[in-house]
Amino acid sequence: MRRTLPAFLLLAACALLLLGSALPTLEPEAAVRANQPPVADAGPDRVVPGMGPRTVVQLDGTASYDPDGQPLRYRWATQFPGAVISNPRSPRPLLVLDRRLQHGEEIEVGLQVSDGQDRDQDTVIIAVVPPTDCAHDHDDLAYLRLVYTGRDCSASRHGQEPHKVSCSGDPAMAPRVRITAFDKKHPADVWFDGRVSLGEAFALDAATAGKKELGKDTVVRISDLQGVLLQEVVFHTSGSQTVRGGDNFGALAVVGCVPCGSGGDFCASGAKPASLTMTYTGEDCSATSHSQDPGKVSCYGDPMMAPRVHILAWDNKKGTVWFDGDVDLGATFVIDSAYGGASKLGSETVVEILDLQGSLLQEVHFHTSCSQPLFPGDSFGGVTLVSFEPEGGNSRDYCDHGGKPKILEMVYRGSDCSATRHGQASGKVSCAGDPAKADPVWIVAHDGHGKTWFAGEVGLNTLFSIDAGTAGEEHLGKETTVEIYDQAGGTLLQTVSFHTSCSQPLQQGDRFGALSLVGIYQSS
Template sequence: MCKLNKSVLLGLLAACIATSASAALIGIQPGFPTTIFNGGSTSYDAASNLFTVNSVPAVIRFSPLTPPRVVLPDNGVKSMTLSLQVDETGTFVGGVAGDDLVITGQVDEDGDGTPDYTGVLLAGDVVEFGYLDTGAPTDVYDFRIQVNGGSLAEFFNVKDIGLVLRSANSSFAGDFTVDFSGLANGLLGPIDAVCALEASVEGCVQIPEVPVPNDGDCQGRVIKMTVVYTGEGCEASSHSQTEKEAKCIGDAVDSQPVSILVTDKKGKKIWASQNGVSVGDTILIDSANAAETKKKGKAKGKKNRLSPHTKIKVFNAENELIHEVLFHTSCSQPLNVGDQFGAFRIQSMLTTEGGLAVEEDPAVEEDEVCITELPYVAGPHCNGKVTSLKLRYTGAGCAGSSHTQDTSKVTCTGGAASASPVRIVVTDKDGNKQYLDQAGVVLGDVVEATAANAGANDFSAETKVTVYNAAGEQIESVIFHTSCSQPLNLGDAFASMEIYGMATTEGTVVSQELPVEYTYTVKNNSAGYPLLNVSVIDDVYGEVPGSPIASIDAGETATLVLTVQVSAAVTNTATVTGFVGGILQCQTTATAAITEAVAPPAPVECESKIKATLLKYIGPDIADATIEIIADSFKGTPVVYIGLNLTNGLIISSPTENGFTIDGAAHDKRDLGAKIHISINGVQESIHTSCSVPYVKQAPAPLNEPKGAPSQNWFVVDFQEKE
């Protein structure tokens, strides 16, 4: 058992700790000047979590070679107080108002009779706390304290105060849920400041944005739509239709419940009729609901399409017409999900050519995603017409050509013969349109020619590249096809020009390299000390722009950004070095990896009817959705999924469907039939499953109408064909 008293040395203290059963000490070893304190008390109040020490500084020894100097009262005051907050688990949670540690007195360092240090000798705030229940009458606590001031602070340059407290006659039993107390003796002195440097590096591939033409959600003719009753009036209308085509009268003034009647303009066809509608309810407007009767009383069947105009009437509880809207639904006027006509907001819409469009939930925010993988870009790369070309100058001459275009479509004269620097001029075949004229191009440089430079939307069918040497003499000319009717792919070489990247009218942007934005984050976790002269060195890219950072204050973060072109997988390590207070060196490393996607497997396409399929949802987020799937071959037993929070990438499956989304075998059928009909909250989309159009794994599901068009909501993960 360890017995500690005033004269115990640090080595004996360490031995005592080693034999204890309950230790959570920091491991403080104070240096010089060392202050010894004794007398007074240690106490802990469990109700307030307040740990308090009241003691008296006795002597200070300034070095191992000098004698201890007695601490005398200063203006009658000689004291040491320490206060901090420790929770019921023994965890340090913070200090108190003002300085946590205050030592007051005076001391004569050189013994000449004149005090050299007076008043507040040291003041500071606790930043770390440890304790040891020795199981003996004397327990031990230690503290790391950040210096705030005091006449002895000059001895603590980039040093913290380390304090070891030995509490004799202690009632502490390792439990901070009860009060305890004891005496207060111990020592304190300088300890090295903590080197607490944190660093991270993140590399994000910048995928070029592909311009997607926005032709609106209404394509072809409207088959059905859902609208939300908002209870608002005409002033809430928000759409792009003309006043002639969209009309609104009256005001719903939040009336509920109401009755809703939806018809064509003349009221002959009823698309929807619903009673007891409250604000926020959804109404399904479906062309299939309408029936037009001939004079003989027989129903006349027509293709399910809404008429060019749709009218919605709102009746109050007294059956009085209080609100009416009329809007265009033939798609010749703009019509999109999210549009509002009076008290009705379009939530979803199914059209003959655009498929299903669903309003995105405004409450769902898309998180920025850092892409760390270079995508695999399958050929052909030239689709539609070329709008820009990136060319790398190789100097290889006509002999360096390597491509798959018809040789009759490509002509080459002269030879650059590795000339550098050169001037490169890119035009159409006849030289009437100039896409680029750039001098000072050296071997390996990448230049970009654009149709916009010639005031055009796209390149002509044939493009001519002319190379001039430093003397202005033409040394090479090559003509190749750029209409995409001939193959044009990344890596193709036409004389001294390698196809390095291109953009086309089909919305494709491809490149042999992509920009990667690296973000280097450096945080100074050192308590109370600035981190100075902080260098950030990347082992691949060298010193990062903005390095060295002059200073990072304690607790603060600095960020550096570097953007580079990357063509292959790369792992880079950043080494961050700084100096706490300009003295204590700190160093750490951080790593980032950019990977490269591999070529996907060849697509698996069905050859006979689909028996089972596993689908992934790829549409906008929809909360608490109900999905109903009806297969042509067993229409009477739909597969239903209730209460799903649909998010992009969610795979829909069920054990009762043998792990698929829908499986004919689970319903004693050999296949699903020609199509399956998938409804989300009542809005239906039909998927073709007879394999008369491609049904491919890892590809969007083919719509039944327009037949074979890719679904915007469903993606085929897997399928099985009938045996």
């Protein structure tokens, strides 16, 4: 018997055949087309001015992109204490820092971008330069250290009168440029001429033109490597206008200086070094740059930018140790004669850089008795000279400039009370106890009436700030007490009290037990 399909099944089969013939054939490439991940760009590392206890930095992730053209979602984050990101999901949020940075500290900020399927990450490092007077009270400048930041003229931020400064053009973050700096009135006096990378430091040095001081006005021209002018900046460098660490003039950030009379050389005063503040840069020996006799300096090895190392510095003749501790990349440390129970460094200092397992990475030798010059920015392999404390301290009284101290920059040296030396009346200072070079310690500084200026962990030979702004005040009290404990809430090791209202002198290099004064910022 012949079987036939029901009519409704025949109709359904025909419909399916017709529908199938109408569907397009998918090519294999279109069927498996993969999403391309986005590319995160948090911007170049930067140096920005820190103009007091509160600093605001504009972050910029707009160079991030998605190869498929998909819209991006942004997410910024930082673990840095006291730093807050105003709108972390914006491509250009603000980073707000509500505490003062210590020397050598840097802020790492992470950026994550997503296209809805894939993600990418990038980081930016921001170094905030504390503001310190470089030129004031008609002190002319012999040497000015700057960083090329790549910024346009809107980044200018300084304390000079507006008509003393001009800026035009924009290097647009060019990664490498040629910079020429010269005296405006006498253009033949060239202070610097060379190639500089983004974020790199360079120096305007009067000695380059055979002069003792920079001129009244300095012109800085930034060109691309083909010679096309990108930006021109003019600012005052004679000392009748203040120059401060952290000042920005277009694409230039001030990070250090030496007043005239020293020719840029720390040793020109004739004093012997009691201590040298250095930065660990992680560079190999090719980074060595200084003015000492080549026969007085040697370097071999390469720390290869190791993020954390152990540094040992000692006198090459007597073997006296000046520093012994762990140091992070970019952090400062102090080669200090007091660490070895002396009043000044020896004729030659050896610096060994070791990994944390004790293997030698680099060894450098350089002269430290001032029969050879020492300039800020001198580099000896993986270490760079930042500042110099002369034997017996600095004769200039910070209090001579008027105003009351707001912030004292101190270094914890670990010494007992016998290291105390200062110009204050004996009845104004007291010291008891001995931290015995304990490392680290917990330090609390207060006015004795309930206002705390500092509380935190501090490593040996590390900087910290006694800051009135921490308690919401404009200046420190009449007397400041500093207590040093072995740990938070632990055993008291040393107590020091000294005068901080400027009715008593305060000089660079003053020692109060385990503490050394290295800088002051006043309420005025």
